[in-house]
Amino acid sequence: MPDEQHEALDTNESDVVIAPPSPRTTGRVFDVDVEAARRALADVERTPGVAKPDPILVADQITRTFGGLTAVNVEHLEVQRGVITGLIGPNGAGKTTLFNLLTGFDRPDTGSWSFNDRSLNRVPAYKVARRGMVRTFQLTKVLSKLTVIENMRVGATGQRGEGLFAAMIAPLWRSQETANTARADELLQRFMLDKKREDFAGSLSGGQRKLLEMARSLMADPELVMLDEPMAGVNPALKQSLLGHVKSLRDEGRTVLFVEHDMDMVRDISDWVVVMAQGKIVAEGPPEAVMADPAVIDAYLGAHHDTELTFEAEERILAEAEAEIEQEAQSND
Numbered sequence: 001m002p003d004e005q006h007e008a009l010d011t012n013e014s015d016v017v018i019a020p021p022s023p024r025t026t027g028r029v030f031d032v033d034v035e036a037a038r039r040a041l042a043d044v045e046r047t048p049g050v051a052k053p054d055p056i057l058v059a060d061q062i063t064r065t066f067g068g069l070t071a072v073n074v075e076h077l078e079v080q081r082g083v084i085t086g087l088i089g090p091n092g093a094g095k096t097t098l099f100n101l102l103t104g105f106d107r108p109d110t111g112s113w114s115f116n117d118r119s120l121n122r123v124p125a126y127k128v129a130r131r132g133m134v135r136t137f138q139l140t141k142v143l144s145k146l147t148v149i150e151n152m153r154v155g156a157t158g159q160r161g162e163g164l165f166a167a168m169i170a171p172l173w174r175s176q177e178t179a180n181t182a183r184a185d186e187l188l189q190r191f192m193l194d195k196k197r198e199d200f201a202g203s204l205s206g207g208q209r210k211l212l213e214m215a216r217s218l219m220a221d222p223e224l225v226m227l228d229e230p231m232a233g234v235n236p237a238l239k240q241s242l243l244g245h246v247k248s249l250r251d252e253g254r255t256v257l258f259v260e261h262d263m264d265m266v267r268d269i270s271d272w273v274v275v276m277a278q279g280k281i282v283a284e285g286p287p288e289a290v291m292a293d294p295a296v297i298d299a300y301l302g303a304h305h306d307t308e309l310t311f312e313a314e315e316r317i318l319a320e321a322e323a324e325i326e327q328e329a330q331s332n333d
């Protein structure tokens with residue numbers, strides 16, 4: 001999505017994390033044979049909209065127009081359970097809009113879609129998340145004036161403490177709160193943010209905010225995690241760590257769908273890649289095959305937003321990376 005204005009239309013920050021927590025943060029969470037799920041993709045035809053052996057998400061005839069512009073026009077899309085799927089395409093291809101539609105942050109003009117065989121039509125974002133489908137945002141939605149731990153707890157609605165009856169029974173409410181905090185602390189440790197627990201989120205670097213947003217999305221214990229440009233604005237020092245975290249989501253049996261322009265990341269971690277251009281799915285397949293596909297190369301020609309860095313920009317990024325490494329080193333002392 002090109003600017004803040006569009007992002008502002010998308011959501012309310014408090015909508016981002018909403019499901020009740022579970023004590024699990026590591027180990028296999030969902031009963032998926034990850035290797036079998038990946039192997040099964042080898043027999044899948046490489047055509048746009050192709051059926052998958054075990055789809056967790058299925059979408060049909062999804063369209064969304066803004067004035068005269070058709071931002072999304074997806075005939076059919078299936079996302080395989082238990083694997084990492086990359087969604088790529090040039091700027092303005094409709095990737096973020098499709099994310100918004102599928103997760104209930106925007107409404108399509110036409111179409112239907114289901115998650116775990118249950119329809120999500122007209123289901124609001126917070127309920128989509130409760131069902132186990134959670135997304136992060138291209139421009140991170142961490143709340144700068146709250147501390148890291150407060151960000152983790154934020155928006156935990158639908159919990160026992162909310163009801164009037166439960167509110168009168170404080171111990172019940174407190175046990176929920178204690179479970180939330182315990183889970184948040186485990187996640188902060190896993191994402192190496194535990195030393196930042198009491199810091200304001202506004203003081204974190206871009207990469208640390210991405211980590212916080214990913215950690216926070218796991219408070220909902222989602223089965224499908226949708227990441228919108230997880231590498232955007234992340235300096236090289238944190239990229240490897242982020243990649244490792246995304247892979248660990250798959251190792252737990254979670255399904256991952258991510259939008260990304262960083263082709264190294266796409267090649268490195270995707271089991272399957274879907275390509276969008278001008279609102280449509282134009283190609284699908286394993287990463288190497290897709291990236292060698294002339295239709296994909298055409299879709300990107302002249303439209304890809306990775307431009308050559310100027311000398312000044314490169315110097316600035318390097319300085320930021322060094323400062324961040326320094327900061328990490330000091331906090332580890």
Ligand SMILES: Nc1ncnc2c1ncn2[C@@H]1O[C@H](COP(=O)(O)OP(=O)(O)OP(=O)(O)O)[C@@H](O)[C@H]1O
Binds near residue numbers: 002
């Ligand atoms: N709320 C909106 N109002 C008007 N036009 C919009 C809105 N949201 C998206 N668009 C337009 O829809 C098209 C698709 O945008 P979208 O952000 O989904 O693309 P994208 O593939 O995510 O791009 P990028 O890679 O740059 O993030 C673009 O032309 C964009 O300007």
